[in-house]
Amino acid sequence: MNGRAFQDLRDDRAATAKALLIARGAVALYVVELLGNLTRTRLLPDEPALSIFYELPSDLAGMPGFPGSLDRLLSMPRAVFWGVLAGIVAGVLIQVFIAVTRQPDRRAAVLTWVTLGLLLLPFGLIPLMVLVEYFPVTLACLPSTAFVLLLLRAGVRFARVPLAALLAAFGWGALIVFGLGRAYTGLAFATISGHLGSGPGGDLGQFTRNQFRTIDLVIVHLGIVNALVVAAGVLLLLVLFRYRVTDAVTGLTLGAAVGLGYSFVESILFIKIYGSLGSFFGTTGGFEYWIRQSIGLLGGHVVFGALLGAGLALAARARRRATVAAAALAAGAGGATAAEVLSGWLSSRLRDQVETGSTLDTLVVSPLLWLLPQLPFIALAVVLLVLGMRERGQALRAATAAEAATGHPAVTRAEETVLVSPTLRFWALARTSRRYGRQAALRLHRLQTAQLDLVSRWVQEDPDLEPQGDELRARILRLKGGRSEAGS
Numbered sequence: 001m002n003g004r005a006f007q008d009l010r011d012d013r014a015a016t017a018k019a020l021l022i023a024r025g026a027v028a029l030y031v032v033e034l035l036g037n038l039t040r041t042r043l044l045p046d047e048p049a050l051s052i053f054y055e056l057p058s059d060l061a062g063m064p065g066f067p068g069s070l071d072r073l074l075s076m077p078r079a080v081f082w083g084v085l086a087g088i089v090a091g092v093l094i095q096v097f098i099a100v101t102r103q104p105d106r107r108a109a110v111l112t113w114v115t116l117g118l119l120l121l122p123f124g125l126i127p128l129m130v131l132v133e134y135f136p137v138t139l140a141c142l143p144s145t146a147f148v149l150l151l152l153r154a155g156v157r158f159a160r161v162p163l164a165a166l167l168a169a170f171g172w173g174a175l176i177v178f179g180l181g182r183a184y185t186g187l188a189f190a191t192i193s194g195h196l197g198s199g200p201g202g203d204l205g206q207f208t209r210n211q212f213r214t215i216d217l218v219i220v221h222l223g224i225v226n227a228l229v230v231a232a233g234v235l236l237l238l239v240l241f242r243y244r245v246t247d248a249v250t251g252l253t254l255g256a257a258v259g260l261g262y263s264f265v266e267s268i269l270f271i272k273i274y275g276s277l278g279s280f281f282g283t284t285g286g287f288e289y290w291i292r293q294s295i296g297l298l299g300g301h302v303v304f305g306a307l308l309g310a311g312l313a314l315a316a317r318a319r320r321r322a323t324v325a326a327a328a329l330a331a332g333a334g335g336a337t338a339a340e341v342l343s344g345w346l347s348s349r350l351r352d353q354v355e356t357g358s359t360l361d362t363l364v365v366s367p368l369l370w371l372l373p374q375l376p377f378i379a380l381a382v383v384l385l386v387l388g389m390r391e392r393g394q395a396l397r398a399a400t401a402a403e404a405a406t407g408h409p410a411v412t413r414a415e416e417t418v419l420v421s422p423t424l425r426f427w428a429l430a431r432t433s434r435r436y437g438r439q440a441a442l443r444l445h446r447l448q449t450a451q452l453d454l455v456s457r458w459v460q461e462d463p464d465l466e467p468q469g470d471e472l473r474a475r476i477l478r479l480k481g482g483r484s485e486a487g488s
Contacts, residue, residue: 255309
């Protein structure tokens with residue numbers, strides 16, 4: 001995306017307002033979690049008012065196998081707490097300054113985006129801690145993650161999602177979804193445990209049952225809040241990039257990228273924890289890498305994010321928007337929670353049948369048990385992708401014909417045939433590169449991309465996008481004017 005496009009996003013009042021609304025909602029939910037944590041029943045002696053300020057006993061923090069990096073990670077919610085408080089104060093002051101001084105629209109928009117960062121970025125401290133503290137694992141997970149990200153971009157044949165949008169979606173999942181989810185759930189764990197009376201004293205059997213109930217509720221809580229934050233990110237990106245085709249395929253791709261970002265940080269954390277504390281959990285970091293960064297790359301959070309994104313994009317065009325959006329949230333939150341619980345339950349059922357850690361268990365049984373609960377959701381995502389691509393292809397063919405019929409030289413009848421065919425576009429680029437060189441092929445690729453962007457305006461049927469369409473036509477003419485014989 002060029003500088004002009006970033007400037008358009010910065011000046012987009014609708015996107016700015018929705019972004020600020022999302023940030024306020026995220027902080028408001030965090031405050032609700034804090035209030036619930038403050039009112040919980042205290043179960044331990046000298047337990048602080050907020051559970052995030054609880055200090056691990058010195059003998060536990062210093063025990064063998066308990067790495068100092070994990071201790072630092074557990075202390076990150078405190079930094080988030082103070083960072084959020086500082087962000088709220090600074091954000092309020094900035095908004096008051098904008099209102100009192102009546103800043104110009106462009107400067108006010110920039111200051112509002114600064115406010116957005118001050119409110120949300122403190123939550124990103126948790127995933128940033130994971131990425132930096134476990135940097136070798138981060139490097140090990142980068143190639144496979146980058147492969148899936150490029151696959152998400154290359155898998156769309158018509159009017160691809162901009163790379164900037166994919167990277168923004170990935171960053172939202174890695175920093176905001178993971179950070180918010182952990183901040184919310186860390187508070188919720190102590191809150192739920194306190195209300196259930198899951199203290200260490202009293203009957204051991206009752207304590208154990210309460211612990212399991214607490215964990216079950218925390219898993220549900222994490223699934224719900226993650227789905228809400230994923231949905232917020234997808235909706236914001238759909239608004240930011242609404243001048244592109246924003247159909248089910250767009251939502252599916254953006255949702256999958258958000259899920260991939262979340263899965264990237266989660267994989268690093270789990271690989272490191274199980275690698276350091278494998279003697280306690282009975283598994284290894286290598287096994288976690290095999291499950292999460294090999295066979296499970298396109299499953300888990302990626303597929304549930306894809307379903308959630310596709311559902312939200314469909315809801316924007318549906319008559320019963322609330323119903324479709326609720327179904328999408330249920331698929332995202334319920335699917336992720338059910339898959340997590342069912343895979344664990346199936347594993348416990350077969351524990352006595354297969355030797356844990358054996359070749360059969362590692363290569364076949366455990367991967368199958370992890371993927372089996374997700375198969376219906378994976379199949380649904382594939383169906384949505386196929387149907388969405390078919391619908392998008394038909395819409396873009398009609399839009400290309402409509403643009404060519406205007407008689408404007410931006411898209412001619414001769415170019416129409418090539419534009420509507422991904423195969424012909426590819427061979428045109430390959431032939432141009434072979435005959436005239438790489439630079440000529442790049443110019444032709446930029447021309448075709450601009451033409452497809454122009455055609456996308458016809459699909460959107462949004463009068464507000466017409467000025468951008470005029471700018472694109474002018475840009476296309478400039479590209480044609482500067483194009484060598486290779487592009488003709």
